[in-house]
Amino acid sequence: MHKTEIVLSGIRATGKLHFGNFLGAVQNFVKFQQPGNTCLYFIADLHTLTTLQSPEELRGNLIEIVKDYIAAGLDPEKSVIYAQSSVPEISELCLYLSMLQPLGDLERIPTFKDLIRKNPDNVNLGIVTYPVLMAADILGPKATFVPVGEDQVPNIELARSLATRFNNRFGDTFVIPNMMQHMIRVPGLDGSKMGKSEADNAIDINSPREVILERYLKKGITDPERKRASDPGDPYDRCQSVYSVHELVTPGEVETRTIANACRTAQIGCSECKHRLVDGIAKILEPFQAARAELSEKDDYIKEILHEGGKKARVMIRETTSDVRDKMGIVIY
Ligand code: ADP
Ligand code: TRP
Numbered sequence: 001m002h003k004t005e006i007v008l009s010g011i012r013a014t015g016k017l018h019f020g021n022f023l024g025a026v027q028n029f030v031k032f033q034q035p036g037n038t039c040l041y042f043i044a045d046l047h048t049l050t051t052l053q054s055p056e057e058l059r060g061n062l063i064e065i066v067k068d069y070i071a072a073g074l075d076p077e078k079s080v081i082y083a084q085s086s087v088p089e090i091s092e093l094c095l096y097l098s099m100l101q102p103l104g105d106l107e108r109i110p111t112f113k114d115l116i117r118k119n120p121d122n123v124n125l126g127i128v129t130y131p132v133l134m135a136a137d138i139l140g141p142k143a144t145f146v147p148v149g150e151d152q153v154p155n156i157e158l159a160r161s162l163a164t165r166f167n168n169r170f171g172d173t174f175v176i177p178n179m180m181q182h183m184i185r186v187p188g189l190d191g192s193k194m195g196k197s198e199a200d201n202a203i204d205i206n207s208p209r210e211v212i213l214e215r216y217l218k219k220g221i222t223d224p225e226r227k228r229a230s231d232p233g234d235p236y237d238r239c240q241s242v243y244s245v246h247e248l249v250t251p252g253e254v255e256t257r258t259i260a261n262a263c264r265t266a267q268i269g270c271s272e273c274k275h276r277l278v279d280g281i282a283k284i285l286e287p288f289q290a291a292r293a294e295l296s297e298k299d300d301y302i303k304e305i306l307h308e309g310g311k312k313a314r315v316m317i318r319e320t321t322s323d324v325r326d327k328m329g330i331v332i333y
Contacts, residue, residue: 004036006175008143010044010084013061014051017068018202019281020186020194022288023248024149028180030073032147039079040141040313041069046084046091047133050126051119066302068205071292076305084137086310089321094129094136096324100165101132101158109154135159140317142175150183151193170327173320184248189219191240206292209282216242216278222270229269235260242270242277249280 009029011021033039043062062083069081084090106112106128115127126133131154138146138159146156156179163174188194188201196202200219203212223238225231235243243263247256259276262268268276295302325332 004038005032005145006038006040006141006143007032007145007147008040008042008138008141008177009147010042010047010137011065012044012196013048013058013065014053015061015196016204016206017065018188018194018196019205019285020149020188020202021196022072022205022285023186024184025147026069026072026074028147029069029079032145033074033078039074040082040143040316041074041079042082042084042137042309042313044084044134044137047130050115050124050130051122063299063302066306067292067295067298070302070305071288071295076309080309080312080316081305082309082313083306086306087140087314087317089314089317090133090136090140093140093317093321093324094133096321096328096330097135097139097162097166098129098132099328100169101135101162103128105158105161106131109158111151111155114151131155131158132162135162138177139163139174140320141313142316142320143177144175145179146177147180148183150185153179153183166324170324173323173327186248187241187244189215189221189241191221203281205285206289208289209278212281213275213278216274217271220270220274222273223263226270229271230266232266233263233270235263239263242273246273246277246280249277249284 007029009025011017011025017026029039029041043065045058045062048058048061066081070076074081109131111131112127115130116123119127134155135158138156139162148156156177160176163176167173186194189203190199190201192201194202203215207215220242221240222242223233223235223240225238226233233239243260246259250256250259259268259273263273
């Protein structure tokens with residue numbers, strides 16, 4: 001990370017935030033909110049439309065996620081917090097960028113394949129252009145740094161190459177954004193990536209401790225070859241949903257090694273291991289949940305934040321869009 005960065009990231013309003021979003025994205029958003037950095041954090045409501053849901057749900061999710069942002073520590077005095085759709089210049093920029101984006105790359109991108117696998121009955125054009133809209137999100141305010149979870153790497157790479165292609169053809173315009181060095185992928189209860197839209201595999205960050213524990217005890221898949229607590233387990237390769245989360249939430253290598261050894265030598269069973277994991281998760285989530293409860297009835301306050309944030313973001317993005325328009329030969333008469 002350079003000394004001062006323009007940090008930007010977004011989350012779709014597809015549902016409630018889960019622990020993967022929290023560890024992989026939101027906690028980093030908060031970490032980079034430091035003096036010297038300009039931070040832009042938004043809700044990607046237009047991207048959400050690619051997997052169309054009810055308008056009420058979309059509007060509701062958007063507000064709830066901003067409450068999560070604030071409760072997690074984002075400060076509207078320090079970060080620009082906005083809805084993607086409040087900045088119409090992003091959509092305009094997406095259109096310009098799409099003229100330089102080969103279709104083949106979009107069809108090959110793993111996130112495209114993943115979206116059509118999950119929505120086989122709705123392979124719309126928005127899904128194809130999804131990464132180009134994302135590139136417009138990033139390149140519009142000239143973000144230098146984009147904190148995301150590991151699954152988003154191909155999309156950021158596409159934004160980087162699109163920026164380079166534009167700069168080569170029209171002269172220096174865009175900044176090439178960087179990613180974090182260590183990105184994470186939090187597994188869900190079934191071992192695959194924890195996701196909002198995935199088959200019931202997520203831990204809702206607003207769930208009380210008992211509910212999280214019950215979900216891990218009932219649904220958390222561990223080492224399938226460990227039939228009895230007296231069998232030695234394999235935390236690294238075979239345990240699917242628990243041990244790798246320990247590594248993410250339990251501070252200190254010694255501590256995690258102790259857990260791994262206890263598993264390998266059958267000193268603890270999976271149930272005990274899950275109890276310890278949920279203790280760790282609850283410790284992280286408790287301060288967040290306390291702050292979040294304070295915001296539950298404050299929709300007007302959240303809308304005000306979005307209104308102010310939208311205005312600020314628009315100023316930053318408008319300038320780039322106008323420059324791009326100009327360079328491509330488009331004149332608004
Ligand atoms: P979801 O995949 O749950 O629908 P989004 O696609 O809106 O969520 O992701 C928002 C942010 O959270 C992105 O930066 C994404 O990389 C990150 N993220 C999502 N799921 C995980 C996960 N299981 N582990 C780590 N980061 C994740
Ligand atoms: N595609 C991202 C996701 O699913 C959300 C997103 C949209 C985003 N635009 C972005 C993330 C720009 C970072 C930067 O998680």
